[in-house]
Amino acid sequence: MKVKVISILEDNYMYLVIDEQTKEAIAVDPALPHRLLQIVKREGVSLLAILTTHHHWGHTRGNEDLLKEVPGLRVYGGDDRIKGLTDKVTNCQELKFNSINVRCLFTPCHTTGHMCYFVWEDDCSDSPAVFTGDTLFIGGCGKFLEGTAEQMLHNLTEVLGTLPKDTKVFCGHEYTKKNLKFALMVEPENEKVKEMLNWAKARDDDDKPTVPSTLLEEFEYNPFLRLSNEAVQKFTGKTDPVEVLRVLRKEKDNFKKPKDRATLHTMMAMEWGLLQS
Numbered sequence: 001m002k003v004k005v006i007s008i009l010e011d012n013y014m015y016l017v018i019d020e021q022t023k024e025a026i027a028v029d030p031a032l033p034h035r036l037l038q039i040v041k042r043e044g045v046s047l048l049a050i051l052t053t054h055h056h057w058g059h060t061r062g063n064e065d066l067l068k069e070v071p072g073l074r075v076y077g078g079d080d081r082i083k084g085l086t087d088k089v090t091n092c093q094e095l096k097f098n099s100i101n102v103r104c105l106f107t108p109c110h111t112t113g114h115m116c117y118f119v120w121e122d123d124c125s126d127s128p129a130v131f132t133g134d135t136l137f138i139g140g141c142g143k144f145l146e147g148t149a150e151q152m153l154h155n156l157t158e159v160l161g162t163l164p165k166d167t168k169v170f171c172g173h174e175y176t177k178k179n180l181k182f183a184l185m186v187e188p189e190n191e192k193v194k195e196m197l198n199w200a201k202a203r204d205d206d207d208k209p210t211v212p213s214t215l216l217e218e219f220e221y222n223p224f225l226r227l228s229n230e231a232v233q234k235f236t237g238k239t240d241p242v243e244v245l246r247v248l249r250k251e252k253d254n255f256k257k258p259k260d261r262a263t264l265h266t267m268m269a270m271e272w273g274l275l276q277s
């Protein structure tokens with residue numbers, strides 16, 4: 001099983017999962033249809049299906065064009081708002097495309113119909129993959145746009161956190177550098193965060209993607225998967241996992257670069273009349 005990582009739009013990823021024996025493929029969030037079809041052609045594969053993580057524009061905008069261009073194509077997803085949806089899937093539903101297996105993992109919170117997809121190949125020693133959309137990012141997690149901290153805690157710890165640790169994580173956006181800058185503020189002593197941030201900066205300089213990571217790695221540096229860690233609890237001032245997660249996400253929503261933060265403080269001080277002289 002080969003996964004092609006395709007950087008698109010400003011910071012999105014779409015993916016092509018290829019069964020190298022049968023030369024058949026499935027796409028994940030193919031938001032640039034013509035680019036995808038060029039790659040399908042170049043790889044000499046036939047496209048069977050689209051897996052859609054959630055209904056946001058940067059993940060679904062290619063679905064309808066691809067349906068027109070590829071006869072018999074199916075579009076899977078967990079939300080009626082997904083453009084071109086042909087097959088609505090439910091939690092733990094399994095799909096099979098010859099030797100490629102997909103388990104749909106319902107992960108509502110970023111959106112109410114968000115699905116992650118756990119993918120593995122029959123009789124193959126390759127690590128499995130999980131396509132996490134805007135639920136789990138490298139070094140971070142998605143915004144709670146349509147859900148609660150309780151739901152995200154369940155998604156991260158029970159649904160994704162219990163997958164095999166060697167599972168490769170393919171997420172919906174390249175947010176790694178910014179996520180790790182925040183992670184470093186949360187855990188300033190975490191060597192893995194420092195290492196990973198340096199690596200992510202180098203990848204960014206070379207214009208290379210930081211996906212995939214593995215779940216094992218995420219547990220080492222992603223604060224959203226380290227809710228019981230002492231430094232993470234200290235940063236949030238909480239110990240209950242739901243509360244730790246709620247505060248982390250809120251802090252991340254407000255997280256700016258230090259320079260911006262200083263400017264913000266100056267502006268706030270001016271507003272309060274502290275800098276009037």
Ligand SMILES: [Zn+2]
Binds near residue numbers: 054110134
């Ligand atoms: Zn989204």
